[in-house]
Amino acid sequence: MSSLQADLARWREHLHRIAALLGNPPDRQATPVADPGAGHCLIFAPHPDDECIVGALPLRLQQEAGWRVSNVAVTLGSSTERREARRAELLDACGVLGFDCITVGAEGLSDVRPDTAERAPALWASHVAAIxxxxxKHRPALVLAPHALDDNPSHRGVYRLVVDALAAAHSDTVLALTEFWSTQAAPNALVQTGIADTARLIAALERHTGEIARNPYHLRLPAFLADSVRRGGELVLGAGEAPPDFAFATLYRLVECRAGLLAADLPCRVHPADRPLTSALLKP
Incomplete structure (x- = not known):
């Protein structure tokens, strides 16, 4: 058994126990389908590791409908001494997930903050042009970026950077706003990951060895995904509604982008793991 297979097996065992404690039914998994509208998804990650934390939606589109997924490493972190190692860890993690990996520039962008446009307008203009x-070039059908108030300076900076770049490129796409450091007020998509996919996300996160050595946040990811089910059951389905009968999910806010401008939220939907995700989820 390979190291990855062993890691996946170990995490599947742990996750089955957690799901059983939550009283969930046996795990369900969709059968892959042919998706004539299969597209390309770009994940704009503020740091290496975000692709694992928010990767449920692109992972399912890739595995269930044949989408191409590329992680865009907007930065490689603030520590210049760690950037080479973080790039190697990122490539390893993306290999676990089957994602392509794109680095902006030689070592990612610097000073991606929500106020950079005002402090350093020339630098910000070059960042916007790069994105x-x-x-x-890629004309993605789906773009992932943190929501505007995700409470980390780089996350909020990447939100502003991606929104400015969408406008500059006059993009027609769907923007999936993600959350980690702060929850967002109006998510409209709750995307379940079954045991196998949740295990893969955590096993990929484990590849960021330098980061989890200082903070073992991979061990807390199941709790974060379980809490998204608690919140999402009412935020997406409606106040007072019964929560979905699954253990792990990720919340997103899907917003249609027309000619580079954020136009309208997509309808509220729950996406259980036994129904394959296709490009239809991007339709109003």
Whole structure:
């Protein structure tokens, strides 16, 4: 058994126990389908590791509908001494998930903060141009970025950067706003991951060895995903509604982007793991 297979097996065992404690039914998994609208998803990650934490939606689109998924490493972290190691860890994690990996520039972008445009307008303009060029080149059907108030300076900076770049590129796409450091007020998509996919996300996160050595946050990811079910059951389905009968999920806010401008939220939907995700989820 390979190291990855052993890691996946170990995490599946742990997750089955957690799901059983939560009283969930046996795990369900969708059968892959042919998706004539299969597209390309770009994840704009403020740091290496975000691709694992928010990767439920792109992972399912890739595995269930044949989408291509590329992680865009907007930065490689603030520590210059760790950037080479973080790039190696990122490539390893993306290999576990089956995602392509794109680095912006040689070592990612610097000073990606929500106030950079005002403090350093020339630098910000070059950042926007770099991200807009990626959007123009790849024409993604789906873009992931943190929500505007995700409470980390780089996360909030990447939100502003991606929104500015979408406008500069006049992109037609769907923007999936993600959360980690702070919850968002109006998520409209709750995406379940079954045991196998949840185990893969955590096993990929374990590849960021330098980060989890200082903070073993991979061990807390199941709790974060379980709490998203608690919140999402009412935020997406409606106040007072019964929560979904599954253990792990990720919340997103899907917003249609027309000619680079954020136009309208998509309808509120829950996506259980026994129904394959396809490009239809991006339709109003």
């Amino acid at each position: 807009a060029a990626l959007l123009t």
